[in-house]
Amino acid sequence: MTLPLPIPKITLSGITKTFPGVRALHEVGLELYPGEVTALIGENGAGKSTLVKTMTGIYQPDAGEIRIDSLPVELPSPHAAFRLGITAIHQETVLFDELSVAENIFLGHAPKTRFKTVDWRGMRERAGKLLGEIGAGHIAPDERLKDLSIANKHLVAVARALSVDADIVIMDEPTAALSFKEIQDLFELIEILKKNGKAILFISHKFDEIYRIADRYTVFRDGAMVGKGLIKDTNQNEVVRLMVGRSVDHVFPKKSVEIGEEILTVAGYCHPTEFADINFTLHKGEILGFYGLVGAGRSELMQALFGITKPSKGAVKIAGEIAVIRSPAEAVEKGIVYVPEERGKQGVIVDLPIFQNISLPSLDRTSQNGFLKLVEEFALAREYAARLDLRAASLDQNAGTLSGGNQQKVVIAKWLATQPRVIILDEPTKGIDIGSKAAVHAFMGELAANGLAVIMISSELPEIMGMSDRIVVMREGRIAAVLENNEELKAEALVRAAAGIGEEAA
Numbered sequence: 001m002t003l004p005l006p007i008p009k010i011t012l013s014g015i016t017k018t019f020p021g022v023r024a025l026h027e028v029g030l031e032l033y034p035g036e037v038t039a040l041i042g043e044n045g046a047g048k049s050t051l052v053k054t055m056t057g058i059y060q061p062d063a064g065e066i067r068i069d070s071l072p073v074e075l076p077s078p079h080a081a082f083r084l085g086i087t088a089i090h091q092e093t094v095l096f097d098e099l100s101v102a103e104n105i106f107l108g109h110a111p112k113t114r115f116k117t118v119d120w121r122g123m124r125e126r127a128g129k130l131l132g133e134i135g136a137g138h139i140a141p142d143e144r145l146k147d148l149s150i151a152n153k154h155l156v157a158v159a160r161a162l163s164v165d166a167d168i169v170i171m172d173e174p175t176a177a178l179s180f181k182e183i184q185d186l187f188e189l190i191e192i193l194k195k196n197g198k199a200i201l202f203i204s205h206k207f208d209e210i211y212r213i214a215d216r217y218t219v220f221r222d223g224a225m226v227g228k229g230l231i232k233d234t235n236q237n238e239v240v241r242l243m244v245g246r247s248v249d250h251v252f253p254k255k256s257v258e259i260g261e262e263i264l265t266v267a268g269y270c271h272p273t274e275f276a277d278i279n280f281t282l283h284k285g286e287i288l289g290f291y292g293l294v295g296a297g298r299s300e301l302m303q304a305l306f307g308i309t310k311p312s313k314g315a316v317k318i319a320g321e322i323a324v325i326r327s328p329a330e331a332v333e334k335g336i337v338y339v340p341e342e343r344g345k346q347g348v349i350v351d352l353p354i355f356q357n358i359s360l361p362s363l364d365r366t367s368q369n370g371f372l373k374l375v376e377e378f379a380l381a382r383e384y385a386a387r388l389d390l391r392a393a394s395l396d397q398n399a400g401t402l403s404g405g406n407q408q409k410v411v412i413a414k415w416l417a418t419q420p421r422v423i424i425l426d427e428p429t430k431g432i433d434i435g436s437k438a439a440v441h442a443f444m445g446e447l448a449a450n451g452l453a454v455i456m457i458s459s460e461l462p463e464i465m466g467m468s469d470r471i472v473v474m475r476e477g478r479i480a481a482v483l484e485n486n487e488e489l490k491a492e493a494l495v496r497a498a499a500g501i502g503e504e505a506a
Contacts, residue, residue: 006033007070009199010055010086010168015064017050024050027064028225030218032168032199037190039210039231040203042220043243043436048203051220052170055201056088057081068168079108087161088170095153095160097146102127104145105160130159134189151182158189169193170201175209180293187213205434206460207236219243240434257445259469260284262320263453264336264422266305269314274300275477278314282422287444287454289468289485291461292498297477298457299341302424306338307331318421332361335421339411341430341457348407350400354392355381357399358414384413389439408440416447423447424455429463441467461491473497 008031017025025047032038042048053059055066057075066073068084075081095104103110105127111119127141136155145153154174161169171190175183190213193200204210210217211231218228219242227242262283269278275297282288290298304311307325316323318334325331331338348357358381363372365380381395390409392402399410408428415423425444429437444467448454458464464471465485473481473494481497483489 006036008032008067009034009069011065011067011070012051012055013065013067015051015054015061015066017054017059017061024223025054025061026223028220028223030201030225032201033216034167034197034199035194036215037194037200037202037213038216038218039214040201040218040220041210041239041243043434046220046243047223048220049172050223052088052172052201052203055081055086055168055170057086082108082164082166085165085167086170087164087166087168088172089154089157089161089174090172095145095157097144099145100141101131101139101143101145101148101156101159102141104156105130105141105163107160109164126163127159130162131155134158134162134192135185151185154186155189158193167197168199168201170203172203173205174202175204175206183209207239207434211236243434257285257448257469259286260451263318265315265317265320267315267317269301269304269316270312271297271300271304271309271477272312274304274309275474277478279479280472280482282453282455284421284451284453285448286469287448287456287467289464289471290455290457290474291459291464291471291494292474292480293459295476296474296498298474299426300477301474302338302426302455302457305331306336306424308338332418332420336424337361337415337418337420337422338424339408339415339426339428341427348399348410351398353396354385354390354399354402354410355395357410358384358395358417361414362417380417381413384417385409387413387416387443406436408436412440412443420452422453422455424457426457427459428456429458429460437463461494464494465489465491475500 010032012028012030014027014029015025016027028047028051030040030051040048040051050059054061055075057078057080060076066075073084075084096107099107102124106123111122111126113119124141128137131137131139131141134155136152136159139148139152139155145156148156174186190200202210202214214231216229217231217234217239219226219239221243260283262281264282266278266280270276278301280288292298300309303309305316305325307327307330310326316325318336323334325334325336328338355378359377362380365376378395385392385395390413391406399407402410428444429440444454444456456464456467468485471483471485471494472479473483475498480500483493
């Protein structure tokens with residue numbers, strides 16, 4: 001007996017969207033099914049965000065059709081999409097910090113009294129009930145959103161989706177800022193949504209998440225749909241080939257490099273609240289990985305080394321000489337640069353063109369007598385953009401219009417242009433696609449091969465083990481272990497050290 005084919009909750013067919021000079025989507029299709037998770041996979045710039053904005057009424061397609069429950073619909077506005085049961089939970093939660101949890105959940109559709117005023121009591125009660133249904137009963141409806149953690153803000157966004165009984169839930173990189181435990185909690189919540197018959201679109205660059213949570217997949221490349229099917233019928237290599245149009249065999253192309261002399265020594269480094277008793281060394285040509293759970297103090301340590309924050313005690317030596325670093329300018333002058341995790345907020349100036357972003361820390365090389373030399377600015381930017389294979393229409397293009405992967409390349413390029421001795425990369429491939437990851441990893445290998453000393457913070461085990469020569473594991477602001485990265489090293493050893501689990505607990 002043949003089972004009947006499932007009927008999609010929403011079907012997009014022939015969707016085309018163009019912008020001046022750019023074809024973002026070309027006759028793409030997508031189906032989402034009740035009680036299932038469909039993963040939308042593709043490199044940065046593949047058209048995923050444009051499709052989401054089309055589904056949520058922000059963009060209107062130039063051609064194509066959208067059907068919900070087999071009936072054609074139009075989505076002229078986000079409000080129209082919301083009324084039709086489509087809601088999106090973004091990587092950066094689109095909520096209002098100054099409003100309460102209950103107000104955020106029912107914004108735009110608050111329950112009313114018989115006098116047509118807001119039923120505040122009823123709204124708080126309904127908000128509490130919704131939060132309880134998704135395992136978030138610990139969040140008080142009256143609490144201000146700004147006082148919540150990122151994970152709890154995501155739960156509020158989910159409660160908002162359920163408040164209108166949304167049948168179509170879009171999750172766009174929902175785990176990017178979550179800890180391991182918070183990710184597991186989110187996956188449990190997704191299972192609840194599936195049991196309630198919700199059709200879920202899940203967008204992620206993390207293949208372990210996709211294969212853990214998705215039932216189906218759809219792959220976009222260069223604005224076109226290039227493959228779809230059941231997750232159980234494919235494997236990661238096949239999906240990667242669809243994504244990039246080629247096989248990416250060397251996502252972690254670590255070169256064998258002869259480790260040189262000691263270039264950085266950190267001894268007895270402490271901060272009043274973030275870290276204590278930090279001791280490590282770094283050598284020319286070495287990639288030193290820093291691993292740990294969220295809150296381990298890795299980023300805070302690197303920000304102190306870069307002069308953003310002030311340590312309470314400890315010493316830093318560069319090439320054997322004591323280095324006093326009181327500001328980022330002094331760090332750059334001494335040869336230390338820092339590529340931050342939050343590239344959009346701390347790494348690039350989104351309203352400046354690419355060439356000015358790249359040349360900004362090197363103005364002493366591109367100016368004379370206080371006047372900028374545009375030709376030299378462009379030459380400097382062109383050199384480092386080419387070395388990193390930066391994809392952009394021109395160097396005049398604003399950095400804010402680039403994909404996440406290319407923004408990351410701009411940040412790395414601007415610091416490399418200062419010709420540093422030590423480069424600190426904080427989650428260098430966070431939120432970027434596998435093709436861009438391979439490019440960043442390859443360039444890291446080149447930097448080390450050219451004698452640069454690299455510190456890499458990463459929360460991804462394959463990356464930290466695939467690229468590091470040695471690995472420093474931090475836990476609760478202290479160094480828990482320093483491990484040589486060789487064939488005998490197991491991922492479990494890193495996780496145990498990061499979590500403070502002894503071998504006797506195995």
